[in-house]
Amino acid sequence: MSSSTIYHSGCLTPYKIALxxxxxxxxxxxxWQAIECLQEVPVSGMVLLHESDVQDSDTPLIGARKVLMVLAKWNFNGALKWVEQGANDSAGLEDLERIATWVVAEQSRSIWHNPQPSDQQNTLQTVIDAIPVPIFYKDAWHIYRGCNLAFSEFIGLSKEKIIDHSVYDVAPKELADIYYQADQALLAKGGKQEYETDVKNAQGERFEIEFHKAVFYKSNGNKGGQVGVMLDVTEKNRLMRELDKVSRTDPLTGVGNRREFDDAVSSALGEAQASYSSISLLTIDVDHFKSINDQFGHSCGDEALKFLVRCIYLASPSNASIYRIGGEEFYVLLPRTNLAEARSAAEKVCQHIPSQPLILKGEQVNMTVSIGAIQLASEQQLEDSFKRVDQALYEAKMTGRNRVCLAYYD
Incomplete structure (x- = not known):
C-alpha cells in the first residue's frame, strides 16, 4: 500500500514520534512533512495544524484542505470557531489518540468513499456546461465547489484544478485578495454583488471582468455559498477608453483639449494642496497667426500649430502638460512650479520658438508667441485665475508681443 503524507505545523513537531x-x-x-504555511499543502492534503501556528494568509485556504485544528486545550467554542472557518474537525493537544484516530478515518474515507454523481447532478452539469459564459459556485468558506466548461476554459485550468480549491490556489495573490475580500463582503451581507476587476488566466493573459454574484441558501435557511457569472468587458472597456481619449484630445495637435484640461487642473490642484507645493499655468497665443493662414492657407496654419506644440514640449519642463484651448491658444500646466519658476519656463518657450526653422511652402516663417503666467491659488479661485492670466496675455500682446507677462492677485 502506498504511503500518504501528513503535513503538520511547527508546534506539533515534538509530538510526531508519539503520533x-x-x-x-x-x-x-x-x-510526515513540516510546513510553515498552508500554501505549502496541496489541495485536499491532510494537515495537522496547531492553532498558534495559523497565519492570516492561511485562513482562506483552510476549507480547501483536510485540516484538523489542534487546540492547546480543547473547548467547544474554540472548536466551533475553527469548524466555521472550514476546518474538518478539531482536537486537544493532550488527546493524541483522538488526533491519530482522525488521521486514520480521513485516510479510510479518501480510499473507500468515492460517491458517484446522481443523474440529476449529471444533468445539471450538462446544462451549465452548455451555457457559453463562465459560471462558478463556491461554498460558505469561498472554496470552489463547481463550475462550467466555459469557466474552466476561460481561466485555462481543468476542473480538477479548480473544484475544491480556494481563489489563492487558482489566482495570483494580488488578484486573489480582491476576490476573497469581495466574497467575504457578499457572504456577510447576503443578496447580490456586482463589481469589475482583472482576471489573469493560466497563460498569463489579463482580462477585465464584470462579476455578477449572488448568495444561495440551504434548505434550513443558512447561507450555503455563492454563485457567480463572469462577463468579459475587456474589449468594451478598451473602446470606451478610446472614445474617452478621443473626446479629450485635440485631433490636430494630439494634445489635451479643454475638457481634458478642466479635469487635469482640478486633479493637479488637489495634489498640490496635499503636498503643500505650488502649481502654475501658462497661457500661450501665437502672434499674428491670422497672417500665416492668410498668406499660406489653413493647411499650413495647421502645420504651424503642430510645429508650435513640438517646440513647447522641447522647451518646457518634463512634468509640463499642454492643452489646446481654442484656435491658436494653448495652456501649459506646470506642477510643483512657483511663479518665478513659471516665468523662467515661459521665457525659455518664448525664446525657443523663433529659434527653430519653420518652413511653409518653401519659405521660412519666424513664429513668435506671447505668454501670460500665473501661480494658481485654489480650485475655488480658478475662474478668477483664468481671467487674470488672460489679462497678462493681453498685456504681453499690447506691449510688443513675443514676451512674457505675469499675473498677480490683489
Whole structure:
C-alpha cells in the first residue's frame, strides 16, 4: 500500500514520534512533512495544524484542505470557531489518540468513499456546461465547489484544478485578495454583488471582468455559498477608453483639449494642496497667426500649430502638460512650479520658438508667441485665475508681443 503524507505545523513537531507510534497500529503508511504555511499543502492534503501556528494568509485556504485544528486545550467554542472557518474537525493537544484516530478515518474515507454523481447532478452539469459564459459556485468558506466548461476554459485550468480549491490556489495573490475580500463582503451581507476587476488566466493573459454574484441558501435557511457569472468587458472597456481619449484630445495637435484640461487642473490642484507645493499655468497665443493662414492657407496654419506644440514640449519642463484651448491658444500646466519658476519656463518657450526653422511652402516663417503666467491659488479661485492670466496675455500682446507677462492677485 502506498504511503500518504501528513503535513503538520511547527508546534506539533515534538509530538510526531508519539503520533507515528499510534498510527503504526493502522494498516496505512504515512510520511510526515513540516510546513510553515498552508500554501505549502496541496489541495485536499491532510494537515495537522496547531492553532498558534495559523497565519492570516492561511485562513482562506483552510476549507480547501483536510485540516484538523489542534487546540492547546480543547473547548467547544474554540472548536466551533475553527469548524466555521472550514476546518474538518478539531482536537486537544493532550488527546493524541483522538488526533491519530482522525488521521486514520480521513485516510479510510479518501480510499473507500468515492460517491458517484446522481443523474440529476449529471444533468445539471450538462446544462451549465452548455451555457457559453463562465459560471462558478463556491461554498460558505469561498472554496470552489463547481463550475462550467466555459469557466474552466476561460481561466485555462481543468476542473480538477479548480473544484475544491480556494481563489489563492487558482489566482495570483494580488488578484486573489480582491476576490476573497469581495466574497467575504457578499457572504456577510447576503443578496447580490456586482463589481469589475482583472482576471489573469493560466497563460498569463489579463482580462477585465464584470462579476455578477449572488448568495444561495440551504434548505434550513443558512447561507450555503455563492454563485457567480463572469462577463468579459475587456474589449468594451478598451473602446470606451478610446472614445474617452478621443473626446479629450485635440485631433490636430494630439494634445489635451479643454475638457481634458478642466479635469487635469482640478486633479493637479488637489495634489498640490496635499503636498503643500505650488502649481502654475501658462497661457500661450501665437502672434499674428491670422497672417500665416492668410498668406499660406489653413493647411499650413495647421502645420504651424503642430510645429508650435513640438517646440513647447522641447522647451518646457518634463512634468509640463499642454492643452489646446481654442484656435491658436494653448495652456501649459506646470506642477510643483512657483511663479518665478513659471516665468523662467515661459521665457525659455518664448525664446525657443523663433529659434527653430519653420518652413511653409518653401519659405521660412519666424513664429513668435506671447505668454501670460500665473501661480494658481485654489480650485475655488480658478475662474478668477483664468481671467487674470488672460489679462497678462493681453498685456504681453499690447506691449510688443513675443514676451512674457505675469499675473498677480490683489
Amino acid at each position: 507515528a507510534t499510534l498510527l503504526d497500529q493502522s494498516v496505512f503508511e504515512f510520511n
